[in-house]
Amino acid sequence: MILQPHEDQPYYHLISGEHGTGKTTLIKIASKEKRISFTGQLMQKFKTNDSEPKISKWEIAMRVLNHASTVYREKHNKSMVIVYDNIDCLVHTNPKILDILQDDAKRNADDRKYIAVFVSSEGSVPPKNAVAWSRADTPVIEIGDLSERESMEYLNKCRIDETEAKKLYELVGGRIIDLVTVANKSLKGKSFEDIKKNILMKVEDKMSAAKLLKNYQHYEVGKIVIDALLKSKELRRTTYEEFFDKPEVANEILEANVFSYHPEKNVVTFQSRAVEVYVQEYSINEGSLLE
Template sequence: MSSKITQVFRKNIFPSHFVNRQVRCLQSPSFMLRNSRSDLFHSSFSRNFSNVKDAESGHKVEAVIQDASKVPEEKLVTSLRELAQRKLFDILKKLKKDPGTPQSATSWKDLWIVIRDNWKQVLGIGILTDILLAFAVIKFSEYRVNLALETGTRPNPKVLEDELIPRPQISETLKKVFQPDERHSYYHVICGEHGTGKTTLTRMEARNVGKGVIYVDIPSDFDNLGEAFGKAINLSFFEDVSITTLLLRKFFSVIGSSSESAISLYKWRRVMKIFRHASEVYTKNKNKPPVIIYDNISRIVNENPKILDILQDDAKDNADQRTYIAVFVSSEGSVPRRMESRSAWSRAKKPVMEIGDLNKEESMEYLIKKRNIKEVDAKKIYDLVGGRIVDLKTVVDDFLAGQSFEVIKQQVLTEVEKKFQSAQLLPNDSHYNVGKSIISNLLKSKELTFLEFKKYFNKAYELNEVLGSNVFAYHPGKNTVTFQSQSIEYYIREYSDMFTK
């Protein structure tokens, strides 16, 4: 029975003469008619479909051919495809009505046999459909990107309202950065140690400004870089809906290929290309460039520093062209140091904006008014961890949970000691003697110029090791080095015999 279906299907739908000329059918109608005699062209197709029993379908094909010069290629192909589909269902319907045909002949099994015998055509249609779907996703995504620029990303601050500490001066500066005028022609770098509240303030002001501000939170996993950029501008990737691409990704993952990193990098490059184009449209319509914020940019400086270089070069070029303004937010001094060493630094806004710790007044207000800590205890806590908001919150949470100050103090000092151990600054460590000299000078002057700090090291990698260990902090705005936090200095004074003798 299955062979009967196949024979009828081939006889009526895919005659050999028609298959041999299917490429010509897909060519431009005007090209075909211009290079052939219309009467021969017409009779040739008439012979091809002479075996078609359904006269109405045959007339339809002839009508399509005769009007080919007036019908776009897409409609011609669609009409032929519809004809093929209709003939297939007519055949199945006819077989179903045939008394001598078993009922199972029209089952899905028989349909599968037809598909199996014509698998090349089915595969081609499947791939074509997949490509068309991907193309539709791309076009729709471009519309969503333009809409994202119009409304802005508007990230949430991720902090409870009652724990938010207003810093009006910093907020006002950020607001100006996120609202450039049409003459703005440089990018920005914002620095601050971990826990100073720079991300909270950045997200809050990006949300307040809204329109034209795109916020990208750089992921810790490089394989998610493309997704993070796409999410920021509301872009959907055809790689995530294309069956062909998903199968290829599955194949490469099975054989152990690092395809995810390559796909992520490809996505990121495509996002940047689409974003640049959307920025040009936005700038033309609004007479001012949009802003893109790269928060936690330090996450890529160690694993993929070239990505940082590309982003910096791109920021410089687009600032020159006033296409968009980039803002880099970093928690580590290694990021501005690398950026300063490159020619693209010429377009960075100077001095670098730095978000530091809360001052004593702000810290005491937070402890006493927002967390209901007694003044005497608040002073002890501030002396221990200073105005580093993340440290203040951690210590207060433990204190309010019932832990004594002495227990909390020992916990803080233990964590600091681990940093000294990592930096090789403890007795008998490789950098101990150099560290003692630096510490002694910092206790006297509170800060050293970067040049003074550099003189203590003979090799650049040693300087980078010590400076990157979170014992000392580099301040690009003033080009100076200080202790990384109040708790570092507290530890040194607590164990002064170790460092000052």
């Protein structure tokens, strides 16, 4: 257990999973000690007038943190565990701060002062930080979707009949946040067709944001990637990137949550079952698939 460490506990971990798979919830359940929003407090404390954090003060903060970890170990005879949740938020907003956190965690992997746990959404695990992730003592821990059996058990416990539950599962798969959403709508009397239309409208918003709809900028390359995924279910990251003229475009589309990168296997898939349903049931050649 990462949050209840033993003497030989690895000192660098990366937990990855799509939004809505329950990463933060699981961490809160697993942690039995008081949780403090370290990054949240420091972001408020170290901001300048132009709202840009002072990097030098972050570096000072890391030295203080290292000292605190030494004191903690002396007092409790075990390592302090630091969880950096939602680090993907820093990729675009404060990449320098993310670099500082990772560099310190890399050094700590050798010095073994505290246990660092980085939690990120899969599509946002930045390739440029691959060297830092490689210092993790264990493989990436991926929090995935529920199995069909687990999903059906959940829907049945919500008092949704077997036939309706099966249709809901086939629509959204085992993504817990989506299961909760469709279960609540079903219990409120919404028809399956209305629920399905609402889910697919949200997918279409993602397709639009990724500029993958007909007459949009990335429509042609999007068709190629989608066709490949429909045939093989997953693509090696390098194979996915080869479809694009520029790596930054490949990353831009990946971050739009139509496709998902899984660092544990180094592959790209559809972001969710709902996305797969969208492209299976409607031809992307139709432009807006809900017209």
